[in-house]
Amino acid sequence: MSVTLDIKLKRANKVYHEGETVAGVITLSCKEAMQHHGISLSMEGIVNLQLSSKSVGVFEAFYNSVKPIQLISHNIEVAKAGKIPGGKTEIPFEFPLNAKGNKVLYETYHGVFVNIQYTLRCDLKRSLLAKDLSRNCEFIVHCQPQKAKVVPAPVNFTITPDTLQNIRERSSLPKFLIRGHLDATSCVISQPLTGEVVVEKSEVPIKSIELQLVRVETCGCAEGYARDATEIQNIQIAEGDVCHGLPIPIYMVFPRLFTCPTLETTNFKVEFEINIVIILHDDHLITENFPLKLCRV
Numbered sequence: 001m002s003v004t005l006d007i008k009l010k011r012a013n014k015v016y017h018e019g020e021t022v023a024g025v026i027t028l029s030c031k032e033a034m035q036h037h038g039i040s041l042s043m044e045g046i047v048n049l050q051l052s053s054k055s056v057g058v059f060e061a062f063y064n065s066v067k068p069i070q071l072i073s074h075n076i077e078v079a080k081a082g083k084i085p086g087g088k089t090e091i092p093f094e095f096p097l098n099a100k101g102n103k104v105l106y107e108t109y110h111g112v113f114v115n116i117q118y119t120l121r122c123d124l125k126r127s128l129l130a131k132d133l134s135r136n137c138e139f140i141v142h143c144q145p146q147k148a149k150v151v152p153a154p155v156n157f158t159i160t161p162d163t164l165q166n167i168r169e170r171s172s173l174p175k176f177l178i179r180g181h182l183d184a185t186s187c188v189i190s191q192p193l194t195g196e197v198v199v200e201k202s203e204v205p206i207k208s209i210e211l212q213l214v215r216v217e218t219c220g221c222a223e224g225y226a227r228d229a230t231e232i233q234n235i236q237i238a239e240g241d242v243c244h245g246l247p248i249p250i251y252m253v254f255p256r257l258f259t260c261p262t263l264e265t266t267n268f269k270v271e272f273e274i275n276i277v278i279i280l281h282d283d284h285l286i287t288e289n290f291p292l293k294l295c296r297v
Helices: none
Strands: 003-009 020-028 033-038 039-049 069-079 081-086 087-096 114-124 131-139 155-159 176-182 187-188 192-203 206-221 223-241 247-251 270-280 285-295
Touching: 003 114, 003 131, 020 039, 020 114, 033 039, 039 087, 069 087, 069 114, 155 285, 176 270, 176 285, 192 206, 192 270, 206 247, 223 247
Parallel strands: 187 285
Antiparallel strands: 003 020, 020 087, 033 081, 039 069, 039 114, 114 131, 155 176, 176 192, 192 247, 206 223, 206 270, 270 285
């Protein structure tokens, strides 16, 4: 007998804040009446930490510090064992969104080595011959906005062969001068990162100018930590040998779920950086790095 189980939240955007109530309905659809052995609903909030392959085996102490951190755990019995009538049945539910003990609810974040996820799971137990049904539904938690106003402080930059680091032969580098500014490096996560870049001069034609958003995830403890930087997104802002002296706008929207306000705890950190990457025609790669501080207001 076919039966479908689903969880529907009342909020279309599925975004909640600490202290609010997560409300919705469990919908069951079946053609004819069905026996069951109970329906339960659980809410979980978990931080999953993972070590990159280069860090595994380096620190024995890591294995204790990278255990999943449970932020929320609630379980309720929605219905005792009984019968569901044929057709569509809706069972409403409500959960208070409160952290477990003295824990803090961090914002939902999907990273590579750090994952913060909040889920609802509904289980329908059936007799031995029929398979139990379960359904998961993720909802998003946003941290409380900070009260203080973010005052944008523009950051000016100048890139020349003399300002570059990590170079073997500086004398072989072509001559170039690139200026620009970012309107702020303390950014509101719901607003775009803006600025401009100007190529004043370049001996070698430019192939491409790109903006690269990078996540820097740190997992660890007092004995040591593993810091890994990975790319979130890369946007090309100019292609080909651009006009010299022409301001090129910088505009990047922070992607939802893959970014969160900058976070620092005892076991892990999530930080963000932006790279302005200039690729020359001879495949020289020039990168200027800026640490970002993201917040929600």
